[in-house]
Amino acid sequence: MGNKNISMAVIRRLPKYYRYLGDLLDRDIQRISSKELSDIIGFTASQIRQDLNNFGGFGQQGYGYNVDALHKEIGKILGLDTKYNAVLIGAGNLGQAIANYSGFRKAGFEIKALFDANPRMIGLKIRDFEILDSEDIEEFIKENDVDIAIMCIPKKGSQELADRLVNAGIKGIWNFVPVDLDVPESVIVENVNLTESLFTLSYLMKAED
Numbered sequence: 771m772g773n774k775n776i777s778m779a780v781i782r783r784l785p786k787y788y789r790y791l792g793d794l795l796d797r798d799i800q801r802i803s804s805k806e807l808s809d810i811i812g813f814t815a816s817q818i819r820q821d822l823n824n825f826g827g828f829g830q831q832g833y834g835y836n837v838d839a840l841h842k843e844i845g846k847i848l849g850l851d852t853k854y855n856a857v858l859i860g861a862g863n864l865g866q867a868i869a870n871y872s873g874f875r876k877a878g879f880e881i882k883a884l885f886d887a888n889p890r891m892i893g894l895k896i897r898d899f900e901i902l903d904s905e906d907i908e909e910f911i912k913e914n915d916v917d918i919a920i921m922c923i924p925k926k927g928s929q930e931l932a933d934r935l936v937n938a939g940i941k942g943i944w945n946f947v948p949v950d951l952d953v954p955e956s957v958i959v960e961n962v963n964l965t966e967s968l969f970t971l972s973y974l975m976k977a978e979d
């Protein structure tokens with residue numbers, strides 16, 4: 771499954787291609803040259819041709835890229851033609867913000883339930899969700915065909931939670947906790963570290979001085 775031999779650097783650029791191509795489709799633009807794509811995305815035209823050649827070269831000399839076909843193909847490569855079930859653990863400030871955003875469901879990622887360990891949170895409603903007791907996560911994951919866990923708890927207890935999720939058969943963790951989780955190779959962890967991103971901004975602003 772997947773294109774395991776494609777470099778991570780290319781894979782990290784694919785969501786951006788996918789987003790820009792989606793914007794073009796919204797504007798009814800059906801074909802585009804690598805030069806035009808370069809002008810809007812900001813990667814060089816040669817970088818774009820090289821990246822897209824990894825997947826069998828969609829472009830035709832003198833025609834450019836068929837936007838719809840390329841969008842669909844990149845979607846497939848990213849696995850976006852699949853629906854995913856997710857659970858979110860830690861229904862605090864960040865967890866609630868994520869649960870309140872409707873865009874993930876539209877993209878095929880459905881949050882099935884929210885969990886929290888705090889008895890005062892359990893039973894509260896966020897959007898359509900009643901917050902469930904995190905004691906019951908394993909059972910829920912097994913019974914509801916859950917692929918992805920979204921972790922929004924504090925650092926403390928995060929590795930223990932990851933171990934439980936792994937034992938329950940989770941396939942992927944979208945990790946917002948600023949901790950490098952130790953999981954078996956078969957489980958994919960994607961870290962989202964907002965503070966690291968902010969520090970990068972700080973560096974770049976400093977470099978502008």
Ligand SMILES: NC(=O)c1ccc[n+]([C@@H]2O[C@H](COP(=O)([O-])OP(=O)(O)OC[C@H]3O[C@@H](n4cnc5c(N)ncnc54)[C@H](O)[C@@H]3O)[C@@H](O)[C@H]2O)c1
Pocket residue numbers: 859860861862863864865885886887888891904922923924925926927928931946947948964965
């Ligand atoms: N809020 C943000 O914008 C933000 C920004 C950057 C990083 N983060 C990171 O996201 C995580 C959550 O931050 P927050 O601001 O939402 O915190 P929060 O305190 O508002 O929410 C955390 C929730 O997790 C629950 N919880 C704690 N341990 C648990 C466990 N073992 N199992 C289940 N639930 C548990 C708590 O009861 C609480 O409701 C933290 O690791 C934080 O560093 C948050």
